[in-house]
Amino acid sequence: MVELDPTIPPRDPRLQQAVGTLLRVGVLLAAAVVLTGGIAYLARHGAAVPDYHVFRGQPATLRSLTGIVRSAFALDERGIIQLGLLLLVATPIARVAIAGVAFAFERDRTYVLVALLVLALLLKSLLG
Amino acid sequence: MNTLAFSGIVAAASFCAGFLGSLTGLGGGVVIVPLLTLVFGADIRYAIGASLVSIIATSSGAAAAYVKEGFTNLRIGMLLEIATTVGALVGATLVAVIPANVIAVIFGLVLIQSAYLASRHRPDHLTANMAPDPLAARLRLDSTFPTEGGEMRYRVRRVPGGFALMWLAGVLSGLLGIGSGAVKVLAMDQVMLMPFKVSTATSNFMIGVTAAASAGIYLRRGYVVPDLAMPVMLGVLAGSMVGARLLFRIPTRQLRILFALVIVVLALEMIYHGIAGEL
Numbered sequence: 001m002v003e004l005d006p007t008i009p010p011r012d013p014r015l016q017q018a019v020g021t022l023l024r025v026g027v028l029l030a031a032a033v034v035l036t037g038g039i040a041y042l043a044r045h046g047a048a049v050p051d052y053h054v055f056r057g058q059p060a061t062l063r064s065l066t067g068i069v070r071s072a073f074a075l076d077e078r079g080i081i082q083l084g085l086l087l088l089v090a091t092p093i094a095r096v097a098i099a100g101v102a103f104a105f106e107r108d109r110t111y112v113l114v115a116l117l118v119l120a121l122l123l124k125s126l127l128g
Numbered sequence: 129m130n131t132l133a134f135s136g137i138v139a140a141a142s143f144c145a146g147f148l149g150s151l152t153g154l155g156g157g158v159v160i161v162p163l164l165t166l167v168f169g170a171d172i173r174y175a176i177g178a179s180l181v182s183i184i185a186t187s188s189g190a191a192a193a194y195v196k197e198g199f200t201n202l203r204i205g206m207l208l209e210i211a212t213t214v215g216a217l218v219g220a221t222l223v224a225v226i227p228a229n230v231i232a233v234i235f236g237l238v239l240i241q242s243a244y245l246a247s248r249h250r251p252d253h254l255t256a257n258m259a260p261d262p263l264a265a266r267l268r269l270d271s272t273f274p275t276e277g278g279e280m281r282y283r284v285r286r287v288p289g290g291f292a293l294m295w296l297a298g299v300l301s302g303l304l305g306i307g308s309g310a311v312k313v314l315a316m317d318q319v320m321l322m323p324f325k326v327s328t329a330t331s332n333f334m335i336g337v338t339a340a341a342s343a344g345i346y347l348r349r350g351y352v353v354p355d356l357a358m359p360v361m362l363g364v365l366a367g368s369m370v371g372a373r374l375l376f377r378i379p380t381r382q383l384r385i386l387f388a389l390v391i392v393v394l395a396l397e398m399i400y401h402g403i404a405g406e407l
Contacts, residue, residue, distance in 0.1 A: 019202065034358055041354075041358070045131055049130060050130075050135075052168070052169070055171040057350030057351070064348070088188075099206055110267065125213075126344030
């Protein structure tokens with residue numbers, strides 16, 4: 001069906017498979033952590049009345065990278081959920097990094113630069 | 129209602145949103161914010177925060193399936209992510225200065241536009257035999273995608289126009305906590321003349337990165353409530369994975385129109401409550 005055309009490069013199935021696997025594993029891992037924290041949270045606070053109507057912002061421990069990791073390892077239920085959400089946010093970031101590495105293997109300098117630029121923007125958002 | 133019951137209902141509603149969102153290509157996030165604010169009475173910033181993290185899950189869950197099918201164009205996705213992440217950072221910064229009611233009205237208007245875009249059926253442009261676009265050729269954006277008759281090639285055009293529209297998609301994503309899938313698909317299949325399935329798959333693939341760009345800022349500002357985001361994220365993820373599995377097996381035209389109608393109703397509610405100052 002497809003005619004050989006030197007101006008159109010073939011799709012790279014290996015890269016696509018690797019990226020697909022990374023996305024799946026990252027998301028499932030994040031979901032497992034969120035679910036674990038969620039079950040623990042509901043077991044302890046399930047009977048309380050929820051209130052999300054008034055905006056208060058979250059405490060500093062659930063806002064910074066180190067604060068989240070610390071409260072998760074202190075087995076704070078909300079901290080564990082937040083760690084899972086952090087893993088979720090990290091998944092697309094790791095995926096950009098891996099794509100960058102794959103472009104480097106293909107000696108595709110333009111797209112290595114593109115991936116690095118996107119990576120820098122994402123880290124800027126997460127780390128401030 | 130206690131937290132356990134509340135979380136269960138939110139998770140069930142989020143499952144439906146994720147399922148319909150991935151099946152129709154609109155993304156679950158588009159109905160999460162109206163659901164959480166109008167039905168469950170959450171503050172709009174909390175709702176946007178929960179929606180953003182769930183979008184990362186939807187996008188990555190569905191994208192994993194799409195990438196395997198071979199529709200995603202990784203080069204185009206990566207290139208246009210420069211535009212969407214810059215836009216997302218702008219949008220996420222704007223949330224702090226724009227009043228909640230104004231955000232609600234903008235949200236409603238964007239939803240109506242998304243529903244309109246999704247309800248139209250557009251045939252693919254035939255670009256296989258066009259001369260290569262110089263910029264697209266230099267960036268090696270032309271590629272192939274699988275069809276029933278084998279691999280079909282396509283060429284990409286008007287890259288700067290697509291790039292500009294992608295920036296806007298990023299701003300809307302960061303401001304409203306949606307994936308902006310409709311605008312992303314528009315940029316690719318209407319401006320850059322890419323095949324619809326390639327546009328949808330690549331858009332889905334990009335949505336996670338765009339949302340991650342805003343989610344970082346939301347997290348640091350304290351807009352992400354773990355116990356509210358938890359049932360939303362898990363529900364949307366499960367729904368989107370089921371939806372992605374069925375995507376190429378069931379006809380989605382009627383479903384798209386139905387979902388578009390639901391979105392319009394939610395949009396009008398958002399605009400009404402925004403103007404009435406009730407959010």
